[in-house]
Structures are given as C-alpha cells and as structure tokens.
Amino acid sequence: MSRDQRLKSNYPPSQGSQSSESGILNDSILVLLFKTIEWDVQTLCLTSLVSRKLRAIAERVLWRELCVYRAPRMVASLANGTAHGRFCGGWHALAKIMFFCCGCESTRHFKVNQPLPGHFVKAARFSKTSGRSFLSKKCRGDLLYVSDPCEHPTTGDKEDDYLGIYRGVFKGFTRSTTRASLIGRQAALEDRVRCPYCRARVWSMTTARLVPKSAARRLGSHDGGLEYFVCVNGHLHGTCWLVPLSTDEDETNGDDEDNDSDGGNIDTQTGMDVHQ
Structure with a gap:
C-alpha cells in the first residue's frame, strides 16, 4: 500500500x-x-x-x-393501549386502508362490466357504528371500523348506476367471534382473491353467509347487491351497488354524522406503494 x-x-x-x-x-x-x-x-x-x-x-x-x-x-x-407494538397485518397496511380505495374486479357473487383501478382518496371517514352493521347478530361484540363507500359512476346498462367501494379493519381479529364463526362453518379461503392491503388470503362473507341485511341498509345498496371479504389479518374490503341520492337527500344526509367516526377529512395526494 x-x-x-x-x-x-x-x-x-x-x-x-x-x-x-x-x-x-x-x-x-x-x-x-x-x-x-x-x-x-x-x-x-x-x-x-x-x-x-x-x-x-x-x-x-x-x-x-x-x-x-x-x-x-x-x-x-x-x-387497545399497545400503539407502540406491532399491529396485526402491519402499520403500513393500516395506513393504506386509511388512504387507498382498492378498486374492484368481478367476483363470484358480484359482477361489474369492467374493472375499476384503485386510487388514493382525499377524504375518508371510518366508523365503528357502521362496522356494527356489517356484523351478524352473534358477532356484534366484535369491534370493526368501516369507511363510508367511495362512489364510482359506472358504464352499465343504467346511467344512474353507482358502485360503492368500502374498506375496514377489525380489532383483535384472531380472537374475534367473526373469525370463530368462519372457522366453525368451515368456510374456505378464496383462491383468486387476496387482500389488497396486506396480500393475505381472504374469506368471502357472502359465501360464508355472514352478511347481515343491516349492511345493505347502512350502505344504501339496492337489490341486495353487495359483497365483502375479510382477510386472515382482519382487513375488510367490499363493493356494492348504490342508489343515487337526490339533491334534497344529499343535503339531509350531510348533517347525519356518527360521533364515533375517526380518520375523517384526510386530505392527501400520495405516492404510497400500492403493491406492498
């Protein structure tokens, strides 16, 4: 040297x-x-x-x-007081649930004319009151947060068809009554659908017959046209057909807010890696 x-x-x-x-x-x-x-x-x-x-x-x-x-x-x-620990499915997945509408494709129980790509949202509102509407009667003890549906106009047979895409997350899903019910019914995990937020395998709640009628009422869906999935980490995503609101109904519903909502008014333009 x-x-x-x-x-x-x-x-x-x-x-x-x-x-x-x-x-x-x-x-x-x-x-x-x-x-x-x-x-x-x-x-x-x-x-x-x-x-x-x-x-x-x-x-x-x-x-x-x-x-x-x-x-x-x-x-x-x-x-539940462990915010500095590891969140089920990872904190990145929870952040993605807050900011990303996952879009949709046709599934076994829900058909669309063409796939809709995912996109980032400027505002999101999550509510545990809405979440209770997605739980069957014996599962009402579980805690589930669900977003308001993200509305998408479609090119279907009717000009007023609106597609709603929603998402949510369970608390402590591995210990939940919902998971126990899925396992008790020997519900099979889907072959072709994966969680868009953590890529884990999912159950179809429609196939498992665990979709309560209150879910359609909460979403404002018509003809019972809805489906949603829950992954093994407790992330929920689903789609529904929405009845378009008139101007008067829009003004009325604008004042109807849940006191337990959170994650609302999120303003963002983001480059988050949606494939993670």
Whole structure:
C-alpha cells in the first residue's frame, strides 16, 4: 500500500458526512421532521423508497406514527393501549386502508362490466357504528371500523348506476367471534382473491353467509347487491351497488354524522406503494 493510500484510509471522515448519515437514519430526527410537515403521506412514501434502511425505519416507526397522527381515536381503540407494538397485518397496511380505495374486479357473487383501478382518496371517514352493521347478530361484540363507500359512476346498462367501494379493519381479529364463526362453518379461503392491503388470503362473507341485511341498509345498496371479504389479518374490503341520492337527500344526509367516526377529512395526494 502506498503512503498516500495509507493516509487516505486512516483519515477520519468529515463531520458533515457523519452528521448527514446519523441524522437521516435517526428515528427520533425523522419523527420530528415529519411532525413539522404534518405527516405528509407523499413525502413519507418517497422517503421509504430512498434506501433499504429508510424503508426499514418507515416499517418500524413512521407508518405507525402516521396512523396515530391521522386517526388517534381509531388507532387507540384498535390497538387497545399497545400503539407502540406491532399491529396485526402491519402499520403500513393500516395506513393504506386509511388512504387507498382498492378498486374492484368481478367476483363470484358480484359482477361489474369492467374493472375499476384503485386510487388514493382525499377524504375518508371510518366508523365503528357502521362496522356494527356489517356484523351478524352473534358477532356484534366484535369491534370493526368501516369507511363510508367511495362512489364510482359506472358504464352499465343504467346511467344512474353507482358502485360503492368500502374498506375496514377489525380489532383483535384472531380472537374475534367473526373469525370463530368462519372457522366453525368451515368456510374456505378464496383462491383468486387476496387482500389488497396486506396480500393475505381472504374469506368471502357472502359465501360464508355472514352478511347481515343491516349492511345493505347502512350502505344504501339496492337489490341486495353487495359483497365483502375479510382477510386472515382482519382487513375488510367490499363493493356494492348504490342508489343515487337526490339533491334534497344529499343535503339531509350531510348533517347525519356518527360521533364515533375517526380518520375523517384526510386530505392527501400520495405516492404510497400500492403493491406492498
């Protein structure tokens, strides 16, 4: 080794390079940084794509902090005081449920003329009152948060056909009565459908005959046209046909809010990796 090479190898790195590396990879500094920008989802998505180390920090800390910031009451209820632990299915999946409408394709019990792609939402409202409407009578002790349906006009036979796409999440699904009922009925997991939020396998609640009539009433669905799935991690997603509201009905329903709603008024334009 030459003298110049020995001097170069023994020379300490500059203070600037050390501070840069320790700063960007420091959990506390990143949390403070994202607090200053109010947990902008697009920035968080881009940050997690920079490197494997930053992606690991996002998985370990940042997605959890985003969920707590955006929907503190819902997260506190779902996590039951363990917000700093691991959330079933991962905190990234919960963040995705908050911000992403998964779109839909035709399934065994629900047909659409053409698939609708997923998209990010500007606002979302989740309610445990709505969630109770999706539980059969003997499962009403479970806690489920469900979003209002995201409305999509379609190109069907009728010009007033509107497709509603909704999503939700169970608390403690592995210990829930809903899961016990699915297993007790020997419901088979679907072969062709996967959870759009964590890629786990799902049960069709329609096939298992666990869809109560109250779900259609809550959604404003007509002709009983709805279906939803629940994955092994307790994430729910589904579709329904909606009856379009008149102007008067829109104004009336605009004042009908649940007191237990959370995750509402989420304004975002995001680049979150929807395939994770």
